[in-house]
Structure formats: C-alpha cells, structure tokens
Amino acid sequence: MLYLKKYLTEGLIQFTILLSLIGVRVDVDTYLSSQLPPLREIFLGPSSAYTQTQFHNLRNTLDGYGLHPKSVDLDYYFTARRLLGEVRSLDRLQVPSTELSAWLVHRDAEGPVVSSPQSGSSSGIALENASGGLEEVGNPEGSAMRGNGSLDQGYVQESEENLGAVAPEDSNELHNDSRSNNLTKEDIDLIDILWRQDIDLGAGREVFDYSSRQKEEEEEEEEKKKQSEEEEPTGDGWRNGLNQLGEGPLPSLVDRTALSLQECLRLLEATFPFVEETEFPGSVFPVLEDSSEEGPFTSSSQGPLLSPLLPETDSPLDREQQWQDIMAIMDLQDMEVNEAADPSFNTSSASSSSGVDMGSLTDFSLSAHTPINQDVSLHQASLPSCSQDFPGGFFNPELGSCPMEAVGAGPPTALLCLSSGNSSDVNSTFGATNLTDVLLPPRLNGSSNGTGLPDPLTGLLEEALLDEISLLDLALVEGFNPAQASRLREEFDSDSGLSLDSSQSPASPSGSETSSSSSSSSSSSSSSSSFSEEGAVGYSTDSEAVDFEEGGAVGGCYQPEFSKFCRMSYRDPSRFGHLPQLEHVAHNHTYNLAPSPTDQSPAPGGVGKKGAGREKQQLQQDFLDKQQSRDERRARAMKIPFSNEKIVHLPVEEFNELLSKHRLSESQLALVRDIRRRGKNKMAAQNCRKRKLDTILNLEQGVEALRRDKARLLREKVEFVRSLRQMKQKMQSLHQEVFSRLRDESGRPYPAGEFSLQYGSDGSVLLVPRRLRDEQQQPSRKPEKKQKEKKK
DNA sequence: CTAAACTGTCATGCC
DNA sequence: CCGGCATGACAGTTT
Numbered sequence: 001m002l003y004l005k006k007y008l009t010e011g012l013i014q015f016t017i018l019l020s021l022i023g024v025r026v027d028v029d030t031y032l033s034s035q036l037p038p039l040r041e042i043f044l045g046p047s048s049a050y051t052q053t054q055f056h057n058l059r060n061t062l063d064g065y066g067l068h069p070k071s072v073d074l075d076y077y078f079t080a081r082r083l084l085g086e087v088r089s090l091d092r093l094q095v096p097s098t099e100l101s102a103w104l105v106h107r108d109a110e111g112p113v114v115s116s117p118q119s120g121s122s123s124g125i126a127l128e129n130a131s132g133g134l135e136e137v138g139n140p141e142g143s144a145m146r147g148n149g150s151l152d153q154g155y156v157q158e159s160e161e162n163l164g165a166v167a168p169e170d171s172n173e174l175h176n177d178s179r180s181n182n183l184t185k186e187d188i189d190l191i192d193i194l195w196r197q198d199i200d201l202g203a204g205r206e207v208f209d210y211s212s213r214q215k216e217e218e219e220e221e222e223e224k225k226k227q228s229e230e231e232e233p234t235g236d237g238w239r240n241g242l243n244q245l246g247e248g249p250l251p252s253l254v255d256r257t258a259l260s261l262q263e264c265l266r267l268l269e270a271t272f273p274f275v276e277e278t279e280f281p282g283s284v285f286p287v288l289e290d291s292s293e294e295g296p297f298t299s300s301s302q303g304p305l306l307s308p309l310l311p312e313t314d315s316p317l318d319r320e321q322q323w324q325d326i327m328a329i330m331d332l333q334d335m336e337v338n339e340a341a342d343p344s345f346n347t348s349s350a351s352s353s354s355g356v357d358m359g360s361l362t363d364f365s366l367s368a369h370t371p372i373n374q375d376v377s378l379h380q381a382s383l384p385s386c387s388q389d390f391p392g393g394f395f396n397p398e399l400g401s402c403p404m405e406a407v408g409a410g411p412p413t414a415l416l417c418l419s420s421g422n423s424s425d426v427n428s429t430f431g432a433t434n435l436t437d438v439l440l441p442p443r444l445n446g447s448s449n450g451t452g453l454p455d456p457l458t459g460l461l462e463e464a465l466l467d468e469i470s471l472l473d474l475a476l477v478e479g480f481n482p483a484q485a486s487r488l489r490e491e492f493d494s495d496s497g498l499s500l501d502s503s504q505s506p507a508s509p510s511g512s513e514t515s516s517s518s519s520s521s522s523s524s525s526s527s528s529s530s531f532s533e534e535g536a537v538g539y540s541t542d543s544e545a546v547d548f549e550e551g552g553a554v555g556g557c558y559q560p561e562f563s564k565f566c567r568m569s570y571r572d573p574s575r576f577g578h579l580p581q582l583e584h585v586a587h588n589h590t591y592n593l594a595p596s597p598t599d600q601s602p603a604p605g606g607v608g609k610k611g612a613g614r615e616k617q618q619l620q621q622d623f624l625d626k627q628q629s630r631d632e633r634r635a636r637a638m639k640i641p642f643s644n645e646k647i648v649h650l651p652v653e654e655f656n657e658l659l660s661k662h663r664l665s666e667s668q669l670a671l672v673r674d675i676r677r678r679g680k681n682k683m684a685a686q687n688c689r690k691r692k693l694d695t696i697l698n699l700e701q702g703v704e705a706l707r708r709d710k711a712r713l714l715r716e717k718v719e720f721v722r723s724l725r726q727m728k729q730k731m732q733s734l735h736q737e738v739f740s741r742l743r744d745e746s747g748r749p750y751p752a753g754e755f756s757l758q759y760g761s762d763g764s765v766l767l768v769p770r771r772l773r774d775e776q777q778q779p780s781r782k783p784e785k786k787q788k789e790k791k792k
Numbered sequence: 793c794t795a796a797a798c799t800g801t802c803a804t805g806c807c
Numbered sequence: 808c809c810g811g812c813a814t815g816a817c818a819g820t821t822t
Contacts, residue, residue, distance in 0.1 A: 629800085652810065677811095682800060684812055689799085691813085 631675045638671050640664075647672050648679025742767060 628636070632644050640647070641662050650658060655676065659669065735757055742750050756773060758766040 678801065680811065681802075681813095685800070685814080687812085688814055 634671055638668050644675050647675045
C-alpha cells in the first residue's frame, strides 16, 4: 500500500500535471517506473528498424527499461503497473478534488456547473491547474515534480520561441479572460502556420477577427451548450464525480470549477470559434455550417449539424485518419519550424511504425514541443468530448496509446472549424470543400465566383485543388499520415544509416580483431567465434597442433572467405550490438562452437605436470562436448584429423587436397562431406536470413522514403496552391485596377456589371460585354469595344 | 511452462 | 555432373 499511497499523493498529482502540461493522454506507466528509460527513449523510442522480431527485447527496453525478464526488478515493475492500474481506477474521483483546490486559488466564482467529460480526467481540466495552480497547490516537490516543471518551462519557452508573445507568466494566467483572449488571438495568428504567409500577405486575418467578434455570442451559447452537456448521459466518471461534487458538499468549488471550465471553453472557443459542436458525441468534426448565421449549435438537434460526408456511422478510426491526413498539410509546414527549433528530435530512431508504445512516446514528445499541438491539446483538453463522448475517439484506449493521433487531430479541427465557419457553402463536404477552405481563405474563396476572374486561372486553380483533394483522398484511402511519415522519416534518417551499414557495409576491422584476439577470460560467443577455436579442440594429440598450424598457414588462402563468413555467421550479433535495440539480442548459441585455444591453454601445460590438470582437462572436455556442435562431436568421434572449420571453409581444391592428404575411410569421407555441406548450408541459411531481414528493413526504409516523398509532394502542392491563391489575388487586384481605369469614348468608366476583362493567351486583355462573354464559351477574338495591351 | 525468436538442417531448385 | 548458393520448411534451442 505504500506504493499506492505514494502514487496517490505524489505520483498521481505529478501524473496529472504532466498530462495537463502535455495536453494529451499519455501512458504514464513508464513515468511511474523507477527505472525510467532515458529521456531520449521516452521521447523518441528506440529504432524500429530491428524491432520486427525483437519483441521481447522491446518489452525489456520499453516497458521495463533494462529489465531482464527474470529479474526481480520485474516484480517491482509489474507491481508498479498493477498499482498504477488501481490508481487509474480511482483517479476519476481523486483527481478532481486536487484540481479543484487549485482552481479555488485562482478563480472567481461565476457561472453554472459544467461537467467535463474527459476520461483522461486531467488533460482537459488540468490545463489551468498545471500551469496556474501548480504552485498554489503546494504539491509535494520531488524529482518528477521538477521534471514537470522543467517540461513546463520548456513548453513556455517553446511557446515564446514560436509564438513570440507568450510570456512565461502568461501560462500561469491562462485562465484570465482578457489575457486569454489576447493570448488566443496571438496564438491563432502565430501558431497557425499554415496561415502565416497569408497573414504576411494580409490575407486570412478575418478568420481570426471573427473569433473575437463572436466572443460574446459564444459566451451566451456556451450556457446552452453546458446545459445540454449536463444532459449528456455519457456517464463519465470524471463528470459524474464532478456532478456529484456539485450536488454535494462543495457547491462553491463546483462553481469555481465550472467557471474554470467555462473560461477554458471560452478561451478555446475564442481560439477555435467554430468547435462548439465538438462537444456533442459523434460530432467530432466541425459543423460545416455557415457560422455567420445563427448560433451553429443547438442543444436539441445534433444530427443535422453533422457533415454530410461524415455520418455518425463513420467509424472513429476513419475520422481520426481523416483528421490526421488533413492535419498533415499543416503539420508538414510546422515541422520545419520545429526541426529548426529542436533539432534533437531528428536524431531519434524510427519506432512509430512498429512499436505502438514507442510511437506514442515519440508522438508525445512531438506534441510536447509543437506549438500547434499545444494549442490543439488545449483545445482538446477543453473539449474532451472529442475523446470521451466519442467511442473510440482520439483518446480511445486503443488509439489513445498514440497521443500524436490525438494531438494531431486537433489542428485540422481548428482549421476546418475556421474555414468551414466562414465558408458560405453550407453543403461543403469534409473531404473537398473543407480542404479547399483550408487551402484558400474563405474570403478569397467566396470572392472567386463573382469577380470575373479569368476562367483559365480559375480552372487551373480548381484543377490544382481537385488534384490536391484527390491526393488527399488517396492519402486517406491508404491510411497515410504524411506528418507522421515525415516525422518518422526525419527520425529514420539517423537510423537508416545504421541499418544500411549493418546490412551492407563490410565488417568493421574491429570485428576481425576481436575474432583474432579472443583471449578474453570468458568463453563467450565472441571468443568462441575465433577461428583458432576450430583446431579440433577436443584433440590433445600432435596432429591437432599440426592441423592448427596448418590451418594457420592455409589461412592465408581462405582467411578472407572465412572472415567474411565468420562475421556473417557469428559476428553479426556483435555487429548489431551498437544498435540499442539489438544490444539485448543476447542469444548465446555457442553450443556449436568450441572455445578458443586460449581457453584451453591451461590444459596442454597441465597435462604432463599434474593429475589435477588432467581432471581439469576432462572437465573442460565435458564442457566442450556441450559446447561443440553435433558435427564437431561427430568429427571428433570419427577421428577426423582436421577441424570442421577447414572442412567447411576451405576452397574445394584445397579441401580435396586435404582429403587426399589424409587417408580417410568411407564413413569419414562421408562425414566430412556432410559436415562441409551442412556448414555451407548453415552459412547460406544465415546469409539468407540476414538477406531477408535486410530486405525487410530496406523495404521499410523504402516505404518511409516514399511516404516522406509523398508528404513532401503534398506539402509542395499546398505551397503551389497557396502560390496560386496569391496569384489569383494579385490578378484580381490588377483586374480591378485596370477595369477601373478604363473609360469609354465619353470618358466614363465602364459599368462593372456590363463589362468584364478577358485575357488572351498572348497576354492581350480584352474588354468584352458580359452578356457577350456569357454567350461565347471561349474567349472570342472579336473585341467589341476596346482592346488594350497590358503587361502581366 | 509457453510463446516467440533464433539457429541448424534438409530438401529442392537454380546457376 | 558436381559444387555451391538460395530458400522454404521443419525441428531443436534459447530467451
């Protein structure tokens, strides 16, 4: 019970704080383990390059870091896990009280009770608590606590670095209304990297201004939502517990909590002004509805608000996948910033593709350092229904193990909310129109129809958008997350070299050195892999020594081949040893190899001197019986006068010469040939398996490379679309300018409703009546009134 | 003890 | 035809 108590009092709080700081649901088993893996592994995870068949090793490294399966520490580890499970079962009642106290310090009471359905229990609520109430709580300080503090600091710094406006104390003031509002706007302006360039160009800001314009309106609507929210029979323990508290002896606390939540919601709604509907179950996706109309959400009807293409029957996984794919467009751009800001994350090893846990850890690290994701976490934390009310949603226990998915789902939420909210197309669909909205500012999008913009450009733009959409659809079909793939690729870069090296590069000189200098005291596999071991170890006769010497002489001929095979066959594990995930591959299959003569060195000397030496030799002989392979034992039994190594590795000519040199019986010859055949086949099998593994690894790398290329192409396409949009904008302004300067014979401007400009392929600009242009589908060559040459 | 991974061996096909 | 290699399949061993 000590553990339980300890975790309840300290670990749980720290856990909560950590979660809140991160803003995502994270599997904290590793955090509560005393044998914490290195931070780098927590964040990045080991390379997955070789994890395909190293599950037990992964288990050792991931869950119980460095724990041998039979280690007594494993009991401790599992005990910790079990206790953590108990803690988790209790946290829904324990956590709120803790956090409530924190809110008491900071908040003024107002507003009704609001329930937070976050099953994670902390990611939603603790955002305030972690940042603001942390000091007030007087949490028992500890190493983990300091770690959280450092993480918090890191987050703030990251925010500052990327947002340029968030002071450290702001994070503690996140609950402040005015500040949060300003912060929200700045966050939006600065975090939303997709719009950054548009902002520089003076476009897209309306989207964010809209959030402030609707603030008061949202506050009112918030009440409705909370009321409907209370009516939601989600049955979440957090919420229930909170409600119970509200009904019970702590109404004021609940009020304050409600206020906090309300403000949190308000903050987030100000940040993402169109995400209100995400509160409702099954409506994780934003309401594709013109937000300029009346309040987008109603407490009564939820179904009609759903996107036409996203019926409630959509599986959560599909939706999540779509979110991720949409997010990729933003995330890819965001990556550049993050990479520059935190290059250490590029040195990680790929893991997400194979290791779920490590993927979560890796993604967690990304989320913790990605400003966008931070805000998204904030968003999701404050609107926990995205996960809670959504069966199998972002925080689904299965999918929840990958916080990046949860986090990654956020930015598109914001984007889509923003874009769809301003889109006049009520029937816009998620896959197409929303993407269009994402790519094109709604203002431009809406104006593209009535400005008389040249058709060719519009067509080109539409084509590009269609291609974009199709590409994205392809990504959706393939379940491809460009962001993740790209991240993985970035992480993989540091790893691919090793993989390639391990599979293709020649063995390092150290390998042969180790092979030859196997004079280590232990009879490990490395020492036994020495060539000298093969000198018919069991033999204490002169012939053996002769053979040994002979082998050394002959070795000049076949040594290269042997070295190659030796490395291939026996040195491979050590070659892989420099890979962290392979250091645990400790297969000791030295049973087929005899220890090196250096291990036997005491035996020859002691044979003639002492009887004890003879006994010792006998013991070693018995040991060798166990160490030798079957063929070696057979060879020894058949008195084969040379080593199996030579039998196997000698070139066929020398092998035949060796056979002819020794008068061997038929059985001996057959055995020798069998030994050679089996030895050859053994190496062949080893090579084959190694090749197979390399093929798999290369395929994995190829897949990752293709994914990265695909993500890059997608990103480039987004850039092109943006560029097209800018051109379109410029074109429009030029069009207007030219048109406004046109005068007819009497010096009057042409009415915009009757005339329009047409652009010829040769750069000519024609002023044509609109009705004429409408009649003629293609731009005619016959100018009606005027022709002007303009230079583009 | 079991499952998974690893390894050796055999059979077979190909060069 | 022989030697060698590659590989699937199987079984034994190790973790």
